[in-house]
Amino acid sequence: MSAVIENHHDDHHHGPAKGITRWLYTTNHKDIGTLYLWFSFAMFLIGGAMAMVIRAELFQPGMQIVEPEFYNQMITLHGLIMIFGGVMPAFVGLANWLVPMQIGAPDMALPRMNNLSFWILPFAFFILLSSLFMEGGAPNFGWTFYAPLSTTYAPPSVTFFIFSVHIMGASSIMGSINVVVTIMNMRAPGVGLMKMPLFVWSWLITAYLLIAVMPVLAGAVTMMLMDIHFGTSFFNAAGGGDPVLFQHIFWFFGHPEVYIMILPAFGIVSHIIETFSRKQLFGYSSMVWAMLSIAILSFVVWAHHMFTVGLPLAAEIFFMWATMLIAVPTGVKVFNWVATMFRGSITFETPMLFAIAFVVLFTIGGLSGLMLAIVPADFQYHDTYFVVAHFHYVLVPGAIFSIMAAVYYWIPKWTGNMYDERLGKLHFWLSFIGVNVTFFPQHFIGLAGMPRRYPDYALQFADWNMVSSVGAFLFGFSQLLFLFIVVKTVMGGKKATDQVWEGAKGLEWSVASPAPYHTFSTPPKVD
Amino acid sequence: MNKGAKKTLIRLVVAVPLMFAFGFALVPLYDVFCEVTGINGKVFQSEHSEDLMSDDGRSIALQFISTNNENMPWTFKPSEQVMKIETGKYHSATFYVKNTTNKRMVAQAVPSVAPSNAAAHLKKLECFCFEQQELMPGEEALLPVKLLVSNELPSNIKNIILSYTIFDITDYDDEALAHHEMDME
Structure with a gap:
């Protein structure tokens, strides 16, 4: 691939506006990408601080630091903030930065909507966080907000929670529409669908998933709103409704949602492993088909979250097998990553370390997922710390490691400066050790029967909980190092070359470092 | 664009x-x-049907369970805990309720059938769960249910449990509820 040199267009170009208005009014995909990434970093630290409160309380059995009511608010907000404020906006930010550059487009297709979809997000989280200071406290029913906990027994602030979920949903939907329209219509000539970089593919599929399920989530919270304020009985058995219906609707959204949080990670990791193995990615088209199959299957497995509600046997068997079927395309992907590394000339820069850790640890999380898919076993594991260990393994060293890998990998292109490799590696090892010390013991206490979402526990779980808390503090505080590294790189550092990495391929590496404010105003030539 | x-x-x-x-x-x-x-144990009202009736049914046990939701103060219990019934025949049973409070209250009973694959074969001609119960302070009543279990009931099922949970709906908007009931029927 090669790019057109853009210098002769300089007279049409202008840099960013000055001051705060640059960020308020910007329609530039790079600015908006930066806003999303910083926003998600802020949310990551806030959600992380809540995780520290949780782990501090669980350091020892008995109640020491917070009230049980406040503990419940912490677990609820931690989940909501990390999912909707941390992981999702980080991926949208990466999509904003990278999708136009990777397909040779000058910007996103709908730049003004892009601005809107970012700027409503801070309001959504302001509303959600402000509920902490309201009478009755913040939402305390867990991030899955099952009815009737979230309707009949909810604190009054639930209405603010509903409104903030509506805004988050609107933001995600607008962002996704933008991504789809951009990818489907603004690819440079020669970038066919099956020639698109895998990160673009992963986001195309993710965006379709978001458009399909975020409105269903909006519907679910709207029904809650109506049950609470307008006397309907969607989820109220006394009025002919059904609380189990809530779980069906929620997980119809919720299961595709977990793939929304992992598919872009698959794209990122594919790029990084390819680059640092200095080989062509193994099995490009099977990677695409695997992501498509995972996305389609994600719509028919939702009830594996509900094995214990009293589903008929036939349904339990169907959802068990459908869930296990997902291991096949996922296995294809893991195989391809390993095959890409096989006999490659691998070097272990920070992004590659995070990517390899992703492959190993995400696979562990996937395997514990398979264990949970086994119906009779799930009756034992359901709502224990085994589930907590499982989804944190796929989300922290899965989704979040991939985001960190992406930041290290592309930050030289964004800022024009290399990050400090020594500090990057230190950050990696602290995070890697921290994450495993935190979450691996949770498998043990989960299998031993410790239920999730309680501020206190029986004495036999004390040792592993203490280990887990120590790991969590290590992981949590190492993220301040990450913040330091990012700020240091933005401020300065060794200048990056245009290609940055020896093995890097793709249109984004053909533009200058740092990437000019406007790129590909004329489409590049791609063979 | x-x-x-x-x-x-x-x-x-x-x-x-x-x-x-x-x-x-x-x-x-x-x-x-x-x-x-027929999953979820929900049973809807059905018409009287001669086709379902037969004399060569088998004998099964029909067990009744009553539950009070949350703070529902009424006394609520089946008149008989267990009935021996014949499939293919209509049977009647009653539940006893008493408003133990000193104010007017409205209640709604919500039924459930176990095992759930028996629900499709349970035909209710009449059930107090199809309507609301309004009782004055101290008032008591016998609530009727008339049902038939069809001969097609899987032969491994020898015991059916019919359970009712009674909810206090006095404070609900009666009109909205009436609409919902119509939808259910």
Whole structure:
């Protein structure tokens, strides 16, 4: 691939506006990408601080630091903030930065909507966080907000929670529409669908998933709103409704949602492993088909979250097998990553370390997922710390490691400066050790029967909980190092070359470092 | 924006309200699915039918369970805990209720059948759960249920449990509830 040199267009170009208005009014995909990434970093630290409160309380059995009511608010907000404020906006930010550059487009297709979809997000989280200071406290029913906990027994602030979920949903939907329209219509000539970089593919599929399920989530919270304020009985058995219906609707959204949080990670990791193995990615088209199959299957497995509600046997068997079927395309992907590394000339820069850790640890999380898919076993594991260990393994060293890998990998292109490799590696090892010390013991206490979402526990779980808390503090505080590294790189550092990495391929590496404010105003030539 | 982009945009913008509506459509779909498959233990009112009646039925046990939801103060219990019944014949049973408070109250009973694959074979001609119960302070009543278990009941089922949970709905908007009831029937 090669790019057109853009210098002769300089007279049409202008840099960013000055001051705060640059960020308020910007329609530039790079600015908006930066806003999303910083926003998600802020949310990551806030959600992380809540995780520290949780782990501090669980350091020892008995109640020491917070009230049980406040503990419940912490677990609820931690989940909501990390999912909707941390992981999702980080991926949208990466999509904003990278999708136009990777397909040779000058910007996103709908730049003004892009601005809107970012700027409503801070309001959504302001509303959600402000509920902490309201009478009755913040939402305390867990991030899955099952009815009737979230309707009949909810604190009054639930209405603010509903409104903030509506805004988050609107933001995600607008962002996704933008991504789809951009990818489907603004690819440079020669970038066919099956020639698109895998990160673009992963986001195309993710965006379709978001458009399909975020409105269903909006519907679910709207029904809650109506049950609470307008006397309907969607989820109220006394009025002919059904609380189990809530779980069906929620997980119809919720299961595709977990793939929304992992598919872009698959794209990122594919790029990084390819680059640092200095080989062509193994099995490009099977990677695409695997992501498509995972996305389609994600719509028919939702009830594996509900094995214990009293589903008929036939349904339990169907959802068990459908869930296990997902291991096949996922296995294809893991195989391809390993095959890409096989006999490659691998070097272990920070992004590659995070990517390899992703492959190993995400696979562990996937395997514990398979264990949970086994119906009779799930009756034992359901709502224990085994589930907590499982989804944190796929989300922290899965989704979040991939985001960190992406930041290290592309930050030289964004800022024009290399990050400090020594500090990057230190950050990696602290995070890697921290994450495993935190979450691996949770498998043990989960299998031993410790239920999730309680501020206190029986004495036999004390040792592993203490280990887990120590790991969590290590992981949590190492993220301040990450913040330091990012700020240091933005401020300065060794200048990056245009290609940055020896093995890097793709249109984004053909533009200058740092990437000019406007790129590909004329489409590049791609063979 | 070029033409293709506009087309994609319009399609996606239409998809969003459709999926929003689909979320709401899941509510009736869920009921229909449960009714067709008979899972969820829901039983709907049925007409009197000679076809279901026969003399060569078998004997099974019908067990009644009553539950008070949350703070529902009424006394609520089946007149008989267990009945021996014949499949293919109509049987009647009663539940005793008493409003133990000193104010007027309205209640709604919600039924459930176990095992769930028996629900499709349970035909209710009459049930107090199809309507609301309004009782004055201290008032008591015998609530009737008339039902038939069809001969097609799987032969491994020898015991059916019919359970009712009674809810206090005095404070609910009666009109909204009336609508919902009509939908249920």
